[in-house]
Amino acid sequence: MKKSAGVLLSGLALLALTQAQAQPGRFETMSMEQKVAAGESYHGRQAVPVEPFRVVGNIYFVGTTNIGIYLIATPEGHILVDSGVNEMSSTIRDSVEKLGFRMSDIKIMLSSHAHFDHVQAHAVLQRMTGAQVMALEADADALETGRDLSPLGFEGWEPVQVDRRLQDGESINLGGTSMTPTLVPGHTPGCTTWSTDTEDSGETMNVVIFGCNGPNDGVQIVNNPRFPTLPEDSLFGFDNLAKLNPDIYLTGHPEAPFEGIMEQLRVQVRPHPLLQQQPWHELVAERRASIEARIAAERAQ
Numbered sequence: 368m369k370k371s372a373g374v375l376l377s378g379l380a381l382l383a384l385t386q387a388q389a390q391p392g393r394f395e396t397m398s399m400e401q402k403v404a405a406g407e408s409y410h411g412r413q414a415v416p417v418e419p420f421r422v423v424g425n426i427y428f429v430g431t432t433n434i435g436i437y438l439i440a441t442p443e444g445h446i447l448v449d450s451g452v453n454e455m456s457s458t459i460r461d462s463v464e465k466l467g468f469r470m471s472d473i474k475i476m477l478s479s480h481a482h483f484d485h486v487q488a489h490a491v492l493q494r495m496t497g498a499q500v501m502a503l504e505a506d507a508d509a510l511e512t513g514r515d516l517s518p519l520g521f522e523g524w525e526p527v528q529v530d531r532r533l534q535d536g537e538s539i540n541l542g543g544t545s546m547t548p549t550l551v552p553g554h555t556p557g558c559t560t561w562s563t564d565t566e567d568s569g570e571t572m573n574v575v576i577f578g579c580n581g582p583n584d585g586v587q588i589v590n591n592p593r594f595p596t597l598p599e600d601s602l603f604g605f606d607n608l609a610k611l612n613p614d615i616y617l618t619g620h621p622e623a624p625f626e627g628i629m630e631q632l633r634v635q636v637r638p639h640p641l642l643q644q645q646p647w648h649e650l651v652a653e654r655r656a657s658i659e660a661r662i663a664a665e666r667a668q
């Protein structure tokens with residue numbers, strides 16, 4: 368990254384902090400240094416372009432080193448899940464075009480959750496594509512106000528109109544592909560796990576795109592003045608996730624899950640390399656247990 372860009376990004380991170388400090392209680396317990404470091408990392412190292420590739424079936428990776436952006440291609444137009452930080456919009460456009468698709472064929476934009484590292488470029492990409500923005504009702508206000516309304520309360524984004532507000536389990540359909548949102552509140556009020564069936568090497572695979580691990584580290588879960596029902600909501604989210612039964616799951620931060628298998632993914636080794644992931648129900652149980660432990664520890668104080 369060029370030096371000038373680094374200075375600009377620090378400035379943006381500081382601007383976000385200044386805005387947040389005007390809203391007492393928004394930033395919970397992260398230190399100033401942690402917030403600056405997290406913001407810079409998402410705008411910098413984690414947002415470095417990578418070559419796009421087909422992940423499985425009609426699902427393509429058009430994101431960066433550690434921000435997962437997924438294109439689901441159909442004969443009647445495409446669906447984009449997440450948009451990343453602002454600086455990524457041209458990367459996403461280049462990746463979509465390198466794969467042989469057209470931005471103007473993206474008809475629907477979805478999101479995994481209303482945090483800046485996943486939806487900040489929504490407004491820019493909406494203008495580039497003319498797509499309809501759809502989101503679970505519980506995250507739609509955040510998208511439309513441009514403010515992080517989650518327990519974390521981090522950087523914001525340019526407001527984007529939500530054309531269709533969805534309810535938990537209300538599928539959307541395009542060109543023979545159906546995508547179903549599962550509501551997983553906690554990380555954000557409307558954190559969404561998307562699931563879809565896709566045909567891959569003659570098999571039907573159920574794939575989920577998953578980015579909801581409960582409230583961020585440092586967030587007060589019990590008696591959070593802004594989110595009084597955060598403990599129950601978070602546990603409900605994990606129970607909702609446990610109802611899913613994917614063959615493969617993809618995440619919003621793919622660096623760790625793709626580590627060591629990137630080449631296999633690119634050359635499309637089968638059986639699919641992601642079938643070796645930690646089993647879904649074990650993962651969900653483990654993450655639920657970690658949030659339960661945080662709740663218990665807070666209650667014991």
Ligand SMILES: [Zn+2]
Pocket residue numbers: 480482554
């Ligand atoms: Zn997040």
